[in-house]
Amino acid sequence: MEEEGLLHMEEGSSQSHPPNQLVLSRFLQFPDTMGSGEVLLSRFVEFQDEIAELIKERGLPPLHSTVAVALEGIPTSDRQAVTQREVMRYRQEVEKPAEDALRERKLRCPSSVKKVPVAITGGDDPVSYGQALDGIEPRLVVIAQAPVVSSLVLRVSWPLYSPLHSFPRGAYISSAHGNMLALYVGPYLPCLSSQGFYLAYDVCANSISVIPRLPSGSVSMFSHAGIGTGVAILSMSGMRDFFLVELLLRKVQGRPSCQGTLFKWRSSGPAANQWIQNEVVLPLPIEPQEHTSVASCTFRADVVSVFGSHGVFWGRPSSWHTDLQ
Template identity: 50%
Template sequence: MEGGPVDPTDEVLVDRFVPFIDELAEAIAERGDEPLAVTMASALKDIPPSQRQRVMFQEMLRYREAVEKPAADALRHRKAFFPSAVEKVSYGNSHRDALDGVETRLVHVTKPPQISHLALRVSWPPDSVLRSFPPCGLIINSNRNILLMYVGPYRPGLGSQGFYLVYDCRANSVAVIPPVPLDSVPMFSHSSIGTGAAVLHYGPEYLVVELFLQRNNGCISNKATLLMWWSDRAGHWTQREVMLPLPSEPEEHTSRPSYTFCADLVFPVGNKGLCWADLLLGVLVCDDISAAQPQFQFLPVPGYIKAGIDGRGEPRAHRSMCGVEYDGNQFIKFVTVDGYGQSQDHSCVTIKLWTLSVVKTSEWRQSFVINYGSLLADPLLKLHQLMPTFPIISMVDDGIVYITGAADLESMNGRPEDRGRYVLSIDMERQSVLSSFKLPTASGRIPTNIFASTFISYLNKKSPPSEAQRKRKERTGSSSFPPHGLSEPSCPSPSSSI
């Protein structure tokens, strides 16, 4: 029941982790030189502990001059004669080194429930601070042809080094967006709403959004700071103060309201709207985030759950949500795995799919419900006794839900073998398992790092540049190269892998 090559119109399940492919390391290997770890081990052989630090420092300096710099020169020479097909979109001189030395690569693209993967090819100079970053990016959001990532340890409000990376798969381009200014959301006066940034596609342009709750006397309030980056403007963050209709309860021994809303997800709704979802409480919806005074409304979810004394747990283990469009109408879909973790009897677990029309009504309608026990006759589930976890809603197929089936340790009677995890494609209407994929045991990936996206349908469908894009290139003198489709060095064709 394995998934197959992806259809260009289909969605894909994507791994949020985007590992680096170090082009400098590749150039060193091509020249026949050994990696630093190998030469360092040789240099430290039989060196007494008291002298090891000095020898390590000397070997690093030697390696930098004798190996890394010649390889970097050869790599730079090659790129000058064979420019990349990935367009580099510049917003001025900020983070120009980062932009010049990074581009995306589709490593493996395949049909769900198999997992698709991206990578970042980096060619930063040997002495660049960028090389101290964790060796992967993190996809935090997507909308149509746009993927948004954090690169480096940077997270808004924390002051760490790094940046946002925007990949436009329609234009085959990347852009670097600088961090949110620290003085906009200082830690002592602001708090994260819970999830990361959002991205909205506006024709050939896009909007990046961060939302922070404000503190009042150290406590979370219903006032918030909205930070936005418009790709078609001057290249800086804009700031707006907004009021949020958050649910509240009075604090114990005081009359002051207590706000416990914590967004697990943020996703687009329609062309201009965004939705922040607390999967236990409800959704915070803004129909037009670009309005001069954005207006928000709060809608509780079915099966409202109040966080217990032990906290919220991991809501995404048994709930998920997304925005979809059918026949020009906007909907929010919500899936729950009821009975998760409450019983060893898997037949007691039910999966429910709810739908809410953003425009017509504020009431949730139950679209499908399935008793998980009815699926246990499937040979895979019967053999491995898989507990359904981390549901993902299909963005294109009504009634399709992807879940990660994890082996229940109690049902294994203490046997030590690893039965692994499977991603299952479930047809809620026909109450059947359509296909399955076993996650690699040694991958280290957890289900929360998989998400559904339709970006694959925009590959190689380049649209003409907007007036703002033309003016930006004239203003910044961007050193981009016109892409000629998806050339093999930067983006292999779907279903290829390395």
């Protein structure tokens, strides 16, 4: 029986597979005894809070335990005030010293992860994205050849007072190609949330880039709908270069249509480090909806993969693709 939460994608193939495995080929060097091969990765990525780990290393209790002890015997009317006071005390006396100590440790022992900054323009906050990049490190665990499932974790050390610290503790691998992974970090999904960002991870080079969200003025839950899959990544052969591609369906009278918006991000070149937006017409069926005269596009892709060297494939039994050249 196939595991839930994994997606299978063959590199360079347009074949549709059950959406439960993610195969990444030729991006890892195994020990000599194992040879080389494909790796099966879980889509779901957990966070590891480095500040919380250091607090535990020092033998101190976590915040929730401290608050629980402080609330013992406190009447209901006073519990909120006591909780707020205890949280502030914990941050100043426990978390802040741990954060400072972790910063000093990282200065003494720099990370092996190469962090590639991108220029942040428009209405995006460059400070927040800079903090996101500085305080995140991917780590592959349980590395083995398929069919053993390996995992990716993100070790985070974001500033305590940064909005990044309020993120749900997880991320999601949307797609893979060659040695590249594309992730949604935090609760972000186009049209649904304004919190979070894209992460491009080059496993061979051990490098990451934080990519800003789609422009808020171009996408909202009222203007667009998802096509069923997430962002796709294309690793350009022979170069440390990649494309991110996000395809959304435009809404007409509140319903998905066969008109779409294609967003492209390239890591290098004249149009690098910006979302390029193109309006497209998709060869998709339009069907009338029950109890309304408004027609709607009912197509939903199961998988997204690479088609040839410059195309992206959205998978269904009668699927189609677009060429990015």
